[in-house]
Amino acid sequence: MTKTNTLLPEVKRDVLKNVLKTLENKFYKPELLGATWQDAVSTHRGSIEDAPTTDAFESEVSNLLQTLKTSHLGFFHGDARRASSRAALSATYLLTDTGTHGQRWVFQDVHEGGAAATARIKPGDILLAVDGRDIAPPEHPVFPMGKTSELVVVGSDSAKRTVSVTVARPKGKKLQYVEPTLVIAKTPALNIGYLKVAMFPGMVGVDIANAMSAAIRDLGAIKGLIVDLRGNTGGGAGSLRLMSLLTDGKIPVGFAADKKWAEKDLSGLKGSFPRFDSIPEKSQFLWLLALRFLPTLITKSPVVLETEGLGAKPYHGRVVLLVNRHTASAAEMVTIFAKENHLATIVGEPTAGRLLSATSAKVGHGFRLALPTGAYYTWNGTALEGSPIEPDYLEEFAWEERRDGVDAQLAKAIELLNV
Known part of the structure; x- marks a missing residue:
């Protein structure tokens, strides 16, 4: 199917019906599918069903989804051959x-x-x-x-x-x-380490976890650490290793709850949730992890992330996190964990405020719907979706300075660690 192909009216109606049904069954926040949403469906239905091409159909359905004003929503054909920067x-x-x-x-x-x-x-x-x-x-x-x-x-x-x-x-x-260099480590100033993490690929993230641990070891006995999460759009559970490198002990981080669990008062239940508190050293041990959490697949219980207890590091208590408007998802989990537990000073811009668990589902005729299926809550009960994390020190991106090689955000981080 090319992007300019026309779609039969019955195809468009069938796909739209499946989109609406999937949202009803899986969308993380049912209250958003109330009267206002139903009015939006009625308003957009005509333009969706009249869309002349596949491309136009994608666009019109996407316009409808935008009225829900939540992240991790998308609609596309399976043969899509385009991507964002x-x-x-x-x-x-x-x-x-x-x-x-x-x-x-x-x-x-x-x-x-x-x-x-x-x-x-x-x-x-x-x-x-x-x-x-x-x-x-x-x-x-x-x-x-x-x-x-x-x-x-x-x-x-x-x-x-x-x-x-x-x-x-x-x-x-x-x-x-073309995957970027995921982890970069260097020493921008005396006794100060710098760790740049571009993303957290993989559901469990064995490789990225090992890469971050190795980078920290290679930095040696640094007395301060800058963690650069600018432009990190998230990923999987590998982010737990970074959180574990910020503290010596085992600290509960947070959990995601689907719409069934989100309707309950979780404050008295979260202590009984199973805990994910260790990333395997090698991928061949993932089957043991799957076996351990098999009962969770049946009950669909939330799983609490808890730091791994990696022991004391010489830079603990002297950490700066660099964030910006593109820091999102799992990178925001790291940021809010550090902020709530007073483990780092946050420098840069407010984060994206996009922190939901999501999936994609087939909705017929080669189309897929990406949708959020659960809200993430910190252990303190904070829900971040739509609420950017404010830095402790606001240092906005100055594009004219940056193009000349001046990184004011990094300079601020070094200044704070040199006090």
């Missing part, structure tokens, strides 16, 4: 007034090793065009996967340049992104 380029951007070029997307986070970094795109570069098309807000740039795109950008010298970016490479039936 965040996913395909390992880069993020923000909308800003650039003066000469007007309102534009400016690159904010460019993860080392990713497609954008490989093309020598830098934070602060202005995006002007993709594959010959002028791109300006509110239109978000998307990139054909498995191909090379031509981007026109403006760097610190104010000159336009064209760069070639390979956004994804096919591998069998799957499309693999």
